[in-house]
Amino acid sequence: MRPSPDLSAIFLPQSSEGTLLTQTHQLTSREIGMIRIYLKPADKAPPALSKSRWGAKPLYRALVTQAKADGIINAVAHHTHYGFSNHGPVRESGADLSNPHLTMCVELIGAKDQLELFCRTHGALLADKVIVYKHLEHWHVGPGSLEHEDASAAQRAAEAQ
Secondary structure (H helix, E strand, O other): OOOOOOOHHHHOOEOOOOOEOOOOEEEEEEEEEEEEEEEOOOOEOOHHHOOOOOOOOEHHHHHHHHHHHOOOOEEEEEEOOEEOOOOOOOEEOOOOOOOOOOOEEEEEEEOHHHHHHHHHHOHHHHOOOEEEEEEEEEEEEEEOOOOOOOOOHHHHHHHHO
């Protein structure tokens, strides 16, 4: 068996002399959540939310627009290629045409209470949809340095220079 290569040169910042640099950024985290709403691309928003001249707006677009208006951190619509939802038949997208009945997913990320409020407020849009909640951590990387107590003697000496 071959020994594993040393990947520290790729993943850890180093000076031109090859010595490891001190940590220059700090990582903080907070708890948030994500909901995934499974629906069909063919599902349409009610007329009150559809301001299109060519017919009703797709529901997935209305959900993303409403999420933005409600201050949700992140909202994305994902199209799928193969699958099923809500015990329905397995569907796939064709080579030439997309399948309007193939399941897609609208993913919203925000504080749990904000996501719960979104579901309660827009319940009429979400009726009979499969909705899944997942707990996440939101990481923020920002400038900072090591706390004196957490740093090794070598790191404290390097930071002092």
